[in-house]
Amino acid sequence: MAGELASPTASPRITRGSSRRVAAFRLLRRRLIQAVPLMLGVVVINFVLIQLAPGSFLELMTAENQVSDPATIALLRKTYGLDDPVWLQLLKYIWALMRFDFGFSYRQNIPVIDAISVHLPATLLLMISSITLALAVGIAAGVVASMKVRTFWDTLVSVVAMFFFAAPGFWLGIMLIVLFSVKLGWLPVGGMATIGGASSGFTAVLDILHHLLLPTLALGLFYAAIYTRVMRSSMLEVAQLDFVRTARAKGLSRNRVTISHVLRNALLPVVTILGVQMGTVLAGSVVIESVFSWPGVGSLLFDSVSSRNYPVVLGIMVLGSLVVIAANIAVDLVYMWLDPRIEIR
């Protein structure tokens, strides 16, 4: 099977397009299979970590509701299966997960999956918009800097990138709020929608975008700074390669060569680090969400940790890992599409 693709002469019936599709499918299948033990590890480690945390949610729950009757507490312990040994609890949890049951959030009195799925879209929206911003700004700025290397523009790009690379996200968020919301009054301070505004239609979408802008900047500019620097050096490196000279010898202008030959090759390192950073983008969104009271998973996680709502915490960890794994698979496929040399590995 593998030999068929590896040798260019073996199977003339397989055209380039379909062989690449087959390879992509294989990659997808392999990554999905690899994801299973990975997810299992994530579940076990997070489960154990939470077991290690002092106190249980029962203490908080009973204290808040002023329950001190030992019989009630014993009943609650039994209801939530807290009397079982840890390994049995873990097995039960994994068994439940397989049926997509993430447990019950006693705080909101709804299943964990419902609690999370209310908040997940907001987080995904923030992540996607931040990554899009980071890629667009980072690639464009990196290309400009490399084409104007060692000029004023190059220096300007480097200095600005250095600033956003160094600025902590929460601080940047607060500064953006101070400038654009408080001083200028252009953008909302936080939240995801205007209270009492339209709930559907074009106006509602605009309203969400209006709210999305500042958190996206606060989260995305850090990554934009990284991509700018990676893209700049990658462009400069690729520009030294032999095939660039060949392209120039064909009579293509410098700009043409940059766009159609250098750029695509230079994108490869950016895509690589994008995959690596998916997890940190998710982690970063937790901080940014609490700064902007963005109703995402980050806010939910923050509340759940404070209220020891462990089933929700665990559920977020598991789903978060799923999102990161899925994003990484997507990045792998993009990488494969960009670089035809990666066929079967």
Next chain:
Amino acid sequence: MALPLEVRGLSTTLFTRRGEMKAVDGLSLSVGAGETVALVGESGCGKSLSALSVMRLLPDPPARIVGGEVRLNGRDIVPLPEEGMLAIRGKEIGMIFQDPMSSLNPVATVEKQIVEVLLAHTDLGRWQARARAHELLELVGMPDAARRLDEYPHRLSGGMCQRVVIAMAIACSPSVLIADEPTTALDVTVQAQVLALLKKLQADAGMAMVFITHDLGVVAETADRVVVMYAGRKVEEATVDDLFEMPLHPYTAGLIGATPVPGAARAERLADIPGMVPPLNALPQGCAFAPRCTRVMDRCLTEKPALTVPGPGRLVACFAAERG
């Protein structure tokens, strides 16, 4: 009629922090239609920089043409602005590079890379250009040409990659073809195929070819005339027969002596040229070859020998050769 390529007194200087270095120093060279002129010399003697100077593809900084003319079909292209050169590269001068594997963009298909030249210099539409690319691949003897169009370079062998590069170089029927060590990175058997291909293409189209190499065996096979370069200067020029029969410059003689002859007795050791090409920023005051020369005289250490005409169609820059 003007010659396809006529280089007169071309000088290219590298402006570096360690000073100015004359990488190409007053090189003159003319190539007629259908003629092959080989440019030979050791690494670092200025062959490739001469070719890149003609193409005006020098890395600037540090390299810049400081003097001389490059006449392409009678027109001097040295003063042309970059936009003017865009219409010349790939159309009037084609160039082939040393390492075929790295000369092609790894993330673009063969078709895209050939079609690109055609779209830049001809009025062909996309589909016509694709058809022409197919023809070109067949012309350069690419096996299974139709299917190779959609391949990426990494799926091709070195020889096939070089055929693609050649197809790109001749796509617009240039009058001048510069081949910079086109066979150095290839296997010997593939070398022979590529050389035969280049000779055939050249003969069919009547192209003027500048063939850069350090391999005198290849020179004997391909060239009509030979220009020997040392430290940025032309030291000898002769027809290929004259050169091999009676090299005048001690450097040329050294190069020929250092070329292995198949079938020669094992015991017969190859005569190497002692020493190394001097760094361009530390050229001796007199003849640049003097420190390595077996026939060095007092005069060689203080005075640079000028090119003289020892016989019809020959040039040499050597005091010892003048004496005979």
